[in-house]
Amino acid sequence: MKLLIANWKASINKDSAATWMTAFLNYIDTNNLDAKLAEKNTTIVICPPFPLISLVAEQLSAYTNIKTGSQTISSVEHGAFTGEVTGELLKEYVNYAIIGHSERRAHFNLTEEEISKQLANASANNIAPILCVRNEQDTVRPNVTFIAYEPVDAIGSGHNAPIEEVIAMKQKLNLPQNTSFIYGGSVDEQNIATYLQSGEIDGFLVGTASLQAESFIKLVEAMG
Numbered sequence: 001m002k003l004l005i006a007n008w009k010a011s012i013n014k015d016s017a018a019t020w021m022t023a024f025l026n027y028i029d030t031n032n033l034d035a036k037l038a039e040k041n042t043t044i045v046i047c048p049p050f051p052l053i054s055l056v057a058e059q060l061s062a063y064t065n066i067k068t069g070s071q072t073i074s075s076v077e078h079g080a081f082t083g084e085v086t087g088e089l090l091k092e093y094v095n096y097a098i099i100g101h102s103e104r105r106a107h108f109n110l111t112e113e114e115i116s117k118q119l120a121n122a123s124a125n126n127i128a129p130i131l132c133v134r135n136e137q138d139t140v141r142p143n144v145t146f147i148a149y150e151p152v153d154a155i156g157s158g159h160n161a162p163i164e165e166v167i168a169m170k171q172k173l174n175l176p177q178n179t180s181f182i183y184g185g186s187v188d189e190q191n192i193a194t195y196l197q198s199g200e201i202d203g204f205l206v207g208t209a210s211l212q213a214e215s216f217i218k219l220v221e222a223m224g
């Protein structure tokens with residue numbers, strides 16, 4: 001299965017999300033995108049900031065292959081944890097959760113121990129984890145289907161990693177057979193074809209190029 005993931009980070013607010021969704025829903029319906037994605041065994045996942053998740057999920061509820069995801073998930077399960085957003089709360093709205101993004105590791109001191117708990121909480125609530133790794137030093141867990149390789153230097157820099165380097169990392173990670181190997185880091189409409197042509201990449205985690213519906217739609221078109 002292929003995945004195309006939009007990671008809006010904290011860069012899209014309620015107004016810009018409304019504009020984005022209007023353009024995207026219009027594209028979905030005029031192009032019969034949901035049915036096309038089914039034929040290609042591809043799923044699109046939109047990951048809004050927490051306050052916008054329920055709005056987006058409701059607008060996507062009619063579709064089978066266009067889903068909502070969260071950008072992280074709490075490492076705690078339930079109870080008196082002020083400010084936490086748990087798997088139990090998210091499961092009503094999302095099918096996927098990004099876990100271990102390098103920005104969370106760097107800015108919020110996310111540890112491998114917390115990542116283990118987050119993975120368990122996602123799975124316990126039927127949320128498919130998309131585990132991000134920066135290199136072969138980050139722990140790859142055997143039961144995670146979606147592994148996103150995101151080299152730190154490539155994120156948000158406009159300097160996407162060369163395909164040879166991405167394939168070399170895939171080999172180093174030595175992933176189990178049924179793992180989907182995803183690349184993220186400055187993916188855009190110009191460079192996505194190189195990755196697709198290699199036949200080695202099962203999907204993309206996209207930040208900057210997902211912030212405008214028009215540029216994200218270009219990536220949707222390239223996938224197909």
Ligand code: PGA
Nearest residue numbers: 155156185186206207208
């Ligand atoms: P980028 O972000 O596409 O802007 O490099 C990717 C990510 O951080 O997931």
